[in-house]
Amino acid sequence: MKKNYNEYHILTGIAVILFMLILSFTTSNPPLLLGIFISSMFMLITGEGIARLKTSIIFAAPFFTVIFLINIFFAPEGQTSLFSIPGKTFTLEALVSSAILSFKILLVIFIFMLFDVLVDSDRAAAYFSAKMPKSTLMVMIGLKLLPNMRQRFKSLKEIYSVRGLNFEGKSVKEKIKSYVPVLSVLLESSLDGAFDIGEAVYVKGFLSGSRSI
DSSP states (O other): OOOOGGGSOHHHHHHHHHHHHHHHHHOOOHHHHHHHHHHHHHHHHHTTOHHHHHHHHHHHHHHHHHHHHHHHHHOOOOOSEEEEETTEEEEHHHHHHHHHHHHHHHHHHHHHHHHHHHSOHHHHHHHHHHHOHHHHHHHHHHHHHHHHHHHHHHHHHHHHHHTTOOOOOSSHHHHHHHHHHHHHHHHHHHHHHHHHHHHHHHHTTTTSOOOOO
16 A cells, blocks of 8 residues: 655654664664564555665665674673684674674665655755745755756866877876866856856845845
């Protein structure tokens, strides 16, 4: 059964996410962590987040495995020996501790995925714009600025590569020197974009008080 969780209040979804995150970071109780996991999986599946869930599992599985192996090899606690190899004894306590820590990190990833299901970005922007207009505007501009700068940087790098600029210098100094023209153009275009955004919000009357029309 599919359910639209965006019909709830914005603060309700944010409160649920924060509650799950705080519990995930502050407790190591397996039944409680399992309850959070089941709840998040239920909301992801019923909230049409199955595609994201499959993608996240594919990327999170190696991450989970690496963390588990690192912890089980270097965790010092434990007295109940399971097996030994030359120079290392694996204990039941270290195995359980590593599994719980890896599971908590995996759970945090799922909780952040759940944020997109519980909170509609447009409604959240509209709500916080009414309550905290300056802060919301800065956050929205920042979230948009970073991806745009990354895309612009890639485009400029391709353009300068076509012009014959070599970015694979032999020394660090040569590499830094080759990126100077790209970064200077990127800085100039970013400043121009900032002025354009400022003019646009000024023309639209941002923070100018109530208007007659």
